[in-house]
Amino acid sequence: MRSGVPSLSGPLSNRRRFLSDAGLGLGAIALTQLLSRQGLLAATVSGKDPLRPAIAPGQPYAPRTTHFAPRATNVLVIFCSGACSQLDTFDYKPELIRRHGQAMPGREKLITFQGEQGALTRSPWEFRPRGQSGKMISDLVPHIGALADDLCFIHSMKGKTNTHGPGENYMSTGNTLDGFPSLGSWATYALGSEDQSLPAYVAIPDPRGKPQNSVNNWAPGFLPAAFQGTEFNATHPIRNLARPEALSNATDQATRHFLQQLNERHASQYPGDSQLAARIASYELAARMQLTVPEVADLSTEPEHILRLYGADESGTKIKDLRAAFARNCILARRLVEKGVRFVQVFNGAYQTGGEGVSNWDGHKDLLGQYSVHGPVLDKPTAGLLIDLKQRGLLETTLVVWCTEFGRMPTFQKGSQGRDHNPDGFTCWLAGAGVKAGFSHGATDEFGYKSVEDVVTVHDLHATILHLLGLDHERLTYYHNGIERRLTDVDGDVVKPILKSV
C-alpha cells in the first residue's frame, strides 16, 4: 500500500526521531511544572481531575490510552434524522391500541410543536413477537425485528427540545446549541484511531443529502479541527481527495517531493518544531488517504451474497433504489469499521431533498405514506449490517448505536394524519460490544408518551457510550472559553443495567 507514495520513508523516520528527542517535550514539561509552581495554570474542575489526552501535533490520530479497560474499540452510530417514531417501530403499547380514537386522558389541551393534538392513534403497523425473547416489534422494521435477540433497547429516552436543529445537536453533541463537538469528535480526540491511513472519524450522509442540522452532527466544535468527522459516502467521495485531473501522476508526485524538500530545508532552521513537523506529516497522511480511501470505498469487490444481505442488489423502484443506495452506505460503514476507523456515523434521512417527512422521519402529515418508504429503506440494510458485523466477529469489539433526535406523539395532530414531535419519550437501541443482548431497559407510560421508568437522558446515553470505550465522561475534558467542557455537560450517569457483565 505504501509503494504508491515513494521515497518518503527516509525523511519521515528522521522527523520522528527529532520529534521525540528534541528538547521540545522536556521543555513543555519543565514549563508546566514552573507554571503550576507559580499557580499559573487553570484550576481543575471540582471533583475529578480532568484527563486531557496528550496529542502529538504530528500524529493527532495516533492511538491513545483509555481511562480504563474498554469494552468496545469502535463505535458505529446509525442516526435516523427527522425523529423516528418509537410508536411505529419498537415501543409496543397495547393501551394505545385499546384507546385508539380517544383523547389522551388529562392531555386534552396539550400544545406540542405544531399545535393542538387530535386523538390517540395506534400504529398502522402490527406489532409481533420477535426472536427467542418474543420482543414486540412492528411490521415496519421486520428485518431488524428478527435480530431482537441481539439488540439492547432503551425505551425511556428523554430529550430536551422539540425542534430538529437543537434536537440533532443534542443527540450528536450533548448540547442543544450550535457549536459543540460531536460525540465522534470527543471519541477520536480521546482515543485517536487504530489505522493511520484512513480518517479516524467518518460521517456518512444519507444518499438523499445531509440531515437537518447538517454538518453540526459531525462537527469538531471547539475541539481542534483534526477531530471533525470526515464526510463521504458510497456516492460522494471526500472533497479534494483526488489529484487534480489536469495534472499527471508524475507531476503530482514530483511536486509532492519538491514540497517535501522545501519543508525539510525550512524545518532545519527550526529544529524540534512540532507544528512544522505536523504539517509535513499531514501531507504524508493525505497521500496515504488518497490511496486507501478510494480502496475502502470501492464496493465492487463485495460478493453477491453480501450485496443481497444488505439489499444493495435490487433496483428499479423508488424504494429499491433508495434502499440500495443506503445499503451501499451501510456496506461502506462495515468496511471502515473493519479497517479500524474509530467512529463511524451513518445517517438515514435528509432534509435537503424534502423536509416534513418526505426524505426523513418527520412524519407530521402522512405517517403511513411516508414511513412506508422510510421503513423499508432503513430496515434491511441495517439488519444486513448487524448480521455482517456479527458474522465477521466485529460485533465483539464494535458498539452499534441506533438513535434519532427525539420521539413522536401517540396522538395524531389535530386535522392531520401524522404525529408531532415528542422529546419526552423515545427509543434508542444498542448492540454489540459490552451491552446486553435481547434486553430492554426503561419504559414510557401506557401510551408511549413520556418516559417514566428508568429514564435515560441523552447525557446518560453519551456517558454510557464513552464508558464502553473505556472513558470516564466526567474526566474527558477540553478547556474552552472559561469552562472545562465535557460531552455530558454537568450530568450524565452510565446506564449500568444495560452493560454486559464481564
Next chain:
Amino acid sequence: MHRRKEVFARARSRSSGSLALRTSLLLASLVLAAVGPFTSRAAGVPADSRSASHWSFQPVVRPPIPTPTFTSTGGSSDHVNPIDAFVSSKLSELHLTLSPEADRSALIRRLYWVMLGVPPEPAEVEAFQRDDRPRAFERWVDKVLDDPRYGERWARHWLDVVRFAESNGFETNRERPNAWRYRDYIIAAFNRDLPFDRFIREQIAGDALGSDVATGFLVAGPVDIVGSPDPVLTAQQRADQLDDMVATTGTAFLGLTLGCARCHDHKFDPVSQTEYYALSAVFAGVRHGERAEPLPQEREARIRELDEKIRVAEAGLTRFTAPPPVALRSATPRPPVNARENTESFAPVEARFIRFTIRASTGGEPCLDELEVWSGDRNVALASLGTRPLASGTLSGYDIHKLEHINDGRKGNTRSWISNEDGHGWVQLEFARPERIERIVWGRDHDGNFADRLATDYVIEAALEPGHWQVVASSNDRQPVASSGKPTGPVYDFNRFPEPEAQEGRRWLAELEGLRKERQQAAQAPMVYSGTFSQPGPTHRFHRGDAMQPREEVPPATLALFQPEQWSPELPEQERRRKLADWIASPGNPLTARVIVNRLWQHQFGVGLVETPNDFGRNGARPTHPELLDWLAAELVRPLSTDGTTETVAGAWSIKHLQRLILTSATWRQSSAPRPDALRVDGNSRLLWRFPPRRLEAEAIRDGILAVSGTLDTTAGGPSFFLHDVDRENVYHYHPKEEFGPAESRRMVYAFKVRMEQDGIFGSFDCPDGSLVAPRRSVSTTPLQALNLFNSRFMLQQSQAFSARLQREAGDDLSAQLQLAWQRTYNRAATSDELREAIAFARAEGVPALCRALLNSNEFLFIP
C-alpha cells in the same frame, strides 16, 4: 508616542540604579490621582471574600518598571520599552535573555502578516531593508497602522470574540442580508482607532450614541427562528437568546464566564444567579432583527427641503382638487382620506391642546407618521418648539413606531406612531403656549409605501383648557375610503379649467410627482441587522435556569464585584444598556482594560499573557507576566503624558497606542529562531525568549495566496461575497463552491459568514463558524487541510495565476521568474541551492507546479 518612550530613556539615564524605586513612587502617586475614585470597593461586594480577592478583580495599579538587567539588542537602544523591562526581568529569573532582533526581511514579513494579514510586496521589503533613517522600524509600524488593511485584519479577531456570522444557525440557517454593516463598522472602528471605551458603549448602546450599526454586537449570535405554538419551546428559545447576549457581553468585555451563573451561582467567581438575571434584565428588551438606520443629516435636510417644495406644489394644486377644495365645501363631501397626506382647514381657533381621536382604520392599529398643526406659516406641533405628545397607547416592540415620531418633523413609516389598539387610539399635543391654529395636516405614510392602518373615522378637537374640547374637523364630511389598499393622493381635475391654466396645473402635478419620488428615495433608510428594542416586562430569576420555573422578579443591575449599581425595573430599555455600558467602560473597572490588552497581546504574539482570554476568573489561567499586564492596562486607560510625569486622558483607550508600544518593543522584534537552552526550559516560548513562530489562520492563508498570485481584489466594505452556492428554501442549504472567479477574490473577512457550513477549502484550518464565541483559535494540522491545499481547483487556479504573474513581471527568464517567486512567497532571495533545485524542477514540471509547491509550503504559511 516616540517622545513618550524617550521619557523612560531619560528616567533611566538620570537614575543610577534606583529607577524602579523612583518610578514606583512616581507612579504610585499618579495612580492614586487617576484611579482614586474607583479604588474603594462599594458596598455589596460578594460574600465570598476569597474569590473577591482574586487578582483580576483588584483595581489596576500601574506597577513600577523593573530595572533592566539586559542589553537591548534592538536597533535603537537609547531607551527601554517598559515591555522589554518586564519580559527580560522575568526571563532573567530563569537565566534566559531575549533573542537578538530578527533580520529585516523576517521582521517586515512578520509585521505585515500580524498587522495586515497579507505579506508585503517585494518592493516594500526592499525599501525597508534599505531604510537607514533613525527609527526606521517605528516609521514602518506607523505606516502599517495607518493602512486600511489593518482594520480588515483586526476586525476578524474581534468578530471571533463576538461570534459574528451572517446566517441564523440551527436548521433553518437563513441569511441576514444586512449583517455586513456591523462587520464594516468594526473594520472602520479599528482603522480610525475608535477609543475602546467608546467602542464598548457603541456596541451595547449605539442607538443612544448615533452609532446604530454597532449594536449588531448584541444580535451577532445564532438564533433559532423555528416558531411554535408550544409555550415551553418559545420560552426556551427566548431564554437562549438572552443567555447568548449576557454570556457574550461577559466574555467579550469582562473576561467573565457569566453564562455559568444561568442555573446556579457561579461556581468559581463572585457572580450570583440573581446577578445573571439582573444582566438578563438589561438586555430583556433586545430582540433579533433588522432596523432602519437613521438617515445621515444631509439626507434629513434634503427631505425637509423636499417637504417644503412638496407643500408649495400641493398648495398650488389645491384649486384643481376634485371635488372642489375645502374652501368651497358645503353640502359636497370632501375627498376621502388618503394614506399620504390629508389637510383639515378650519376657522382659526385659540388652543393649547389638540386631540386626534381615531375610531376606525383601514385595518390594524392605526398609524400616523406626522401630525402638523399650522398657525400661519408655523407648524406649532413640532417637538422642537416644546410641544409634547401624549397618546392612548403605542404599539410596543418597534423602534420605528414611537410616539415621539408623531411631531418630530420627520415623515414616513419608519418615523411613525402606531396605536396599540386595533382600529382605535388617540394622540394629543400640548403646545408650549396657546396658539392660534387654523390647519392640521396628517398622513399615514408620506412616502407612499403603506396604506394600511389609515385612520378613516376620526375626530379632531382643540382646547384652550384641558377638558374644554371643541371639534374643529372630523371625517364626517369626507367621502368614504375606497378600499383599494393602494396609497392614494388627492384627485385633481384639470379639465374643468381653461386650457392654459390646466396645462400649468398638469406641469405642477408632474413636478410634484417628481418631488415625491425623490423624497421617497431619500427617505429610504438602510436596514441593518442590529436588533430591535422595546420596553420589556419584568425579568424573573429562573430556578435552575429553567424558563418554565420563574421565581422572584430581578431588576436590572450591574455585577456586584465592582461599584455595583442597581436600577428601577421601570428604567427605560435603552437606559439599561447605556448604563451597563458605562459601568463596563468605566476607567476603574478592573477587568475591562486587562481583558482587551490581553487580546491585543494574544494576536501579536500568538498567546496572551493570560492564556484564557475569555476567562479572567478563578478558573482561568493566571497571567505569565501580571505586572506587565497591569502596566499595559493602566497605559491603555490613562497613558503617560509625553513627559512621562502624569497620566492623561488625552489618547486614552487607544488601541493603536498599545499596539505601537508592543510592536516597537525588542520583545516583539526578536528573532524566532529556536535556542536549545531556552527550549529546554520553556518549550512553548511562553516567557518570550523568542518571538513564537506560528501558522497563519484560515483567512490569512486565503488572502495571502490571492495576494501573492496577484488576484486579490482589494475592494473594501459593502455586502458580502459568497463562498457557497445557496439553496434558499424554507431551510437554507449552503454548498461550498468548487469554481472560483473574480467574484470570490476579495479578502475573506468580506465572505458571507455562514454558520455551520464552512468554506470547502479553508474552513478546515480551524476556522470558527460563529456558533460560539472563539476567543482563541485552535491550531490543528489535519490531512484534510493538506488535501484541500494540494488538490483543490482553487489552488490549481491560483498556482496558474501566480505563474502567469511571474512571467508578466519577470519576463521569460526562468531564473528571474523563480527569484521573484521566492520574493513574493517568502519575502527573501532564494539561495543558490534553492534556485538550482527550483530551476531543475520547473524545467521538468513547469512553473505552475512550482507555484503549487511554494503556496503549500510551511515557510509560506508560518509567521516567521
